[in-house]
Structures are given as C-alpha cells and as structure tokens.
Amino acid sequence: NNGQKLELFDKTYDVDHMTNVTPSIMKKLGSNLHNRKKHPIYLIRQRIQEYFYRSYVGRTGNPLYAVFDNLSPVVPLAKNFDNLLVPPDHPSRHPKDSYYVNQNLMLRAHTTCHTCDIISAGLDRFLTVGDVYRRDEIDRTHYPVFHQMDGTRLFSAEELFQRSDHGLKLFESGGETVHKQAAHTEDTLQLLSIDLKKTLLNLTQSLFGKDISYRWVDCYFPFTHPSWELEIEYEGDWMEVLGCGILRQDILTQCGVNSKVGWAFGLGLERLAMKLYSIPDVRLFWSEDTGFLSQFNVDDCQTPIKYKEISKFPQLAQDISFWLTDVDSYSSNDFYDLARTVGGELVEQVEVIDTFTHPKSGRTSHTYRVTYRHMHRNLTTQEINQVQQQLRSRVEQDLLGTVRV
Ligand code: PHE
Incomplete structure (x- = not known):
C-alpha cells in the first residue's frame, strides 16, 4: 500500500497500514441523503429540526437552535475519539469496527465528533446531522453508511435555575458516583436530567404519537454521565430511539467553557425512518427507483406516509x-x-x-x-x-x- 494515494472529495490522502476504506464506501461520500429534498432521511431530519425550532423560539419568533448539516465526514481520530474521552482501548477504535483513511484520519463513526468544535465556537444550542460510517454485519437493518443527528444544549446557572435561584450552585467538588459526576451538585444533576428527559420525550412523542409506552434505560457513553437510552414500545417490541446523557464536565472545560453545564443526545435516522414509514430494508434508502422515491414526494415533512412495497422479489x-x-x-x-x-x-x-x-x-x-x-x-x-x-x-x-x- 505504501506510496499509494486515495482520493476523497477532490483531496488526496496518503494510504498506510491503517487504511481500510473500500471503493464501495468511498462512492457513498457526498451522497448527503439528509440534504436531499423529499427523501425519507431528509423528511425525518426536518421533523426533528422543526420540533427543536418550535420548542425554542426567541422573543421575535426566531429559532434558537443552529443546525450543521454540511460538515465533512473525514475527521481526525481525535475528534471522533480522544476529544470525547473515548478510552484508548475502546472497541470502537479497532479497525475492524471503523473506517480509517489512514492513521490520522477516519470516516466519522458518529456525528458527536463535531460537538467539541461547535461548543468551542461558542454555541449553546445546536443540532448536527450527517452520514456516519461503521463496519458491521450485513442484514436488512444494517448498512455501513447511515445517518445520525446529534443535539446539544448548554446552560449557565441563570438559565438552569431560573427564578427559583436561592443561591443554588452548578458545581461542587465531590466524588463521582453511578448517579452523577464529581463536579455537579445534586441540583444541577436533577434540573439537567429533567430538562433532557422532557425535551427528548416530547421529541419522541412528536414523531411516534402521545400514547406510546416508553422507558429510560441506564447505559454508558464515554462522553456523558449519567447516560440513558430512551426506548419505546413499537408493534410489541422495545425499540431504542436515542442515546443521551449529561455532558462530561471535562469536555466542556477542554472546550474553554467553565461556567456552563449541559446535556447531549444522538440518534440514528434510518432506524427511526424505517419504523415511522414502514420501510422494510435499509438498502431502500439508497434506491434511485421512482417506485420508492415517489412515495416520499411531499412538501410538508409532517405528512403521514406509509411505504407500500413495490413487490417482493425472490432471494x-x-x-x-x-x-x-x-x-x-x-x-x-x-x-x-x-x-x-x-x-x-x-x-x-x-x-x-x-x-x-x-x-x-x-x-x-x-x-x-x-x-x-x-x-x-x-x-x-x-x-x-x-x-x-x-x-x-x-x-x-x-x-x-x-x-x-
Ligand atoms: N454518539 C452516540 C452513538 O452513536 C449517541 C450519543 C450522542 C449519546 C450524544 C450521548 C450523547 O450511539
């Protein structure tokens, strides 16, 4: 491989022992289904975006969320892992699970990789949407390229405690427990968790209806603590909708933010779109067949759509x-x-x-x-x-x- 070059988006990159991107993966770069009007991935992204625009409006009715939908999927390893406190021995770093351009650059494995940059740039409320790449098994629900949306919300003490502020404090120095981070007071943890859960449950209900059964499941992400997955009951099964948690204070400190706290979440758009529109196979999202695309030909992303299978061909x-x-x-x-x-x-x-x-x-x-x-x-x-x-x-x-x- 030595001396070889690889071309992605008009840029050439050195190839080395870590390189494992394949030609079929390289062809997907730049497809940007999340920006393609009337595509199901675009429609569901719009629904999520509209929810956040509606939920946070300024005094003049302007949306208070910024949306980043055009950031390059080729990122330094540090953005995808180190800056997010992913430990050196974490399995997701293994070349069998991620796509490496070379030893310095990779195809992002989650849109969380942009969170630190955007926080460092001074934003408090934002969404990131894009294509992400993971080496994985192959079946009707897994595809090595899919789309994610991440959201982040930071609060100053005034914002978090509002009028009920009776000398409440964001920070203390204690020890970390399974329940909270060392730097956060119990009040910080409670108010952040309530806001996070309320926001994300409302989002989920705006997509799947008010009557769904749901549960919060404790889980682990290197960049949040505590962390949860929100699951809903869908056609008799529990389905994961999103992962979320309270942002690690060390990450905010790294980004130069010293007097704020925050929460973050991330979700996969294909999985939600498959449920919402009854799409039976992930490969359909890549179809150029008009029998598929024409069924999503709507101007308003809130239009209910149920995909009808064109026909079933034998395996x-x-x-x-x-x-x-x-x-x-x-x-x-x-x-x-x-x-x-x-x-x-x-x-x-x-x-x-x-x-x-x-x-x-x-x-x-x-x-x-x-x-x-x-x-x-x-x-x-x-x-x-x-x-x-x-x-x-x-x-x-x-x-x-x-x-x-
Ligand atoms: N990046 C995580 C994933 O890909 C989701 C996530 C984002 C979890 C932000 C917590 C906070 O599964």
Missing part, C-alpha cells in the same frame, strides 16, 4: 467456505466489506453459518451464506454465479483465505 442464497490466511488479524467484517464491494446492492444479508478448526493442520475455516435479492427485479442464477465467482477470486487475491471447493 437467492449461496455459500462460500475458505481457510483463513491469518486467524489473528482476520475479522468477519473483512468478508462483509468484500461482499459489499463485489456484490453491491444485490447483497441483502451475509451470515457466518459454520466455523471450525482442523484438528491436525490447525487451520481455521469459515463458511458464509450470502443472500442476494434485488430491490426491484428478479435475479438470475447466472448473474449470481458470476458474483460468487468474483467473490471467490477476491477472497484469495485480498489474502483473506483459500477457497475450499
């Missing part, structure tokens, strides 16, 4: 087995990426169906089942055999393994 499944070249450096995500690169949008799902280690030779073999289905037409066996043939050659060329016959 074709094919298996592939190979002896791994190097068990230690191999991750199944390597094969998932390759399947996407070779099979493109024809690949609906890839699963490991068998792994075993030969007792004598010590070699390890993996068997994957690749399920193909075209969104809008029938596939022929011939066409799939060709893809499988290419996939077999690439497994060997890319040194993932030796194909078994």
